[in-house]
Amino acid sequence: MEHNNNSGEEARIMKGNEALAEAAIRAKIDGYFGYPITPQSEVLEYLTAEMPKRGGVVLQAESEVAAINMIYGAAGAGGRVITSSSSPGISLMQEGISYIASAQLPCLIVNVNRGGPGLGTIQPSQGDYFQAVKGGGHGDYHLIVLAPASVQEMADFVFDGFRLAEKYRNPAMILADGALGQMMEKVILPKEGSLPKIEKTWATVGKPATRERNIITSLFIEPEKMEGINFQLQEKYKKMMDEVRFEEIALEDAEIALVAYGLSARVCQKTVDLAREKGIKAGLLRPITLFPFPSEAISKLADKVNFILDVEMNAGQMVEDVKLAVNGKKPVYFKGRMGGVIPSPEEVLGELENIIEKVNVNQD
């Protein structure tokens, strides 16, 4: 279920990073801790300008390592807190994120994904899918991962991310990319204060005489206890399956399905139009939550279509989850561009036509 935060305000034209930052203020965050990195520095810039006027703590940390540990402390103290970074910075945060997941602290982490590996490029990429969806740091854990495909969703998912993080006491991530962060689009901003704050009885705020002390920790030295925490986490991840979200475009009569998230889905939406113009009955399934993953929807989709083409801006990451969902029922193909290159709708259409030709030849 998505958060209904329509403010009734007029649409504005904003950069994705700025829309996200403004939404964070409207979500009444208590704190932002971050470190500059392209292509998401506008988040920190926007908040350092606005938060002194509108309340809340904004702090430029000495590193992403420090920033994520400030998030740990602040979230543990009951604050609604957010950090943002881009791929190399998110890698630096992984240890802290693992601790946050284990200590079960709600917070929001934004990754404006850029091309890698290594220092890579500042251009958009989806190369961090595995890192975001499979845990990223050490140990068995998951983040709730939301994948926006528009500036509107960059803003809306701040509210959805906090709502889910606080509901499940789990870190949530918005997995965007450099293009979504930098591009300007129409956005209707969510209403300020429309996300209620919940009571956090577990937070370390100072122990009154009336309760036992609260301890925020990820250390459980006895194996049985640590396994118990793991069972608790896995139980929580199972419950999160209720939160699966995806979008279906032109799938009613589709014979061929594209599966893509985020910016790739925007590209594929155009590919569907181009294909339809040529009489190819293509449709698109866009996962919105990458964890929990819409496996059931994709499995059902495989029953209806002839084949699936998964499109990503990486070497093929989500396609593994798509294949697991399809479980061999239908062929799953992959089209990807890497290192900061965005595929064009025509390029994806070309791939689609090649596959159709191959399939027809095989059938003849």
Next chain:
Amino acid sequence: MQTEVSNKLEQSLDGLEIVFKKPETLTNTPFHYCPGCGHSVVHRLLMEVVDEMKIQDKTIGVAPVGCSVFAYDYMNIDMQEAAHGRASAVATGIKRMLPDRFVFSYQGDGDLAAIGTAETIHTVNRGENILMIFINNAIYGMTGGQMAPTTLLGQITSTSPYGRNEKLIGYPIKITELISQLPGAYYVTRQSVHSPSAVRKLKKAIEKSFEYQKLNRGTSFIEVVSNCPSGWKMTPVESNKWLEENMFPTYPLGDIKVPKN
């Protein structure tokens, strides 16, 4: 069990005045520290001050990775357990959310002066209004006695088996003198717990730090030169003697930076 014993003890003391007891904010969990180790004394002093200032409901501590990783088992206050090196960043997050609370971090030498050097310097440089406790025993205790950034020249540890050689690994780092140069440092002192008078001096320093925090003055930083009988492979008495003879020349006790009046 603990309570039964102390109840019986109190009954047997009928008519006598109790002049020394466990602080209320120490739990009944027995310390797991090795005999002679300084940690438990520092824990106790912290909680004595919290008791005396009546700030149990306003105090939040940050435990480190190292021997005192379980500090929250002994201190009956709200606490957070930080990743190795990051206690002062975690304390920053807490203090920024709750500026009217008393926040302290507690770290050893490897934690504060090696892996967490950046966090240490920048926390003090921001003048975070917290107390940083730094236990320096010149060794990694919990992992079994490896060389620390503060290990003395020539000191033998499990990873400096021929003695610390400055040509290979540099000199013992005087992080306390280093951070005292930063404007954000309000009160910087080096104390110890090897003798009753040293213990009393440390308690005074902790009291001062909490008072300064109440007044929002910036970072208080207390180094405690301590021992590690197990890691140093000595008896407690030998370790305290060794500490006086070897640690103090490199890490002299006393105030390093005090507020200007």
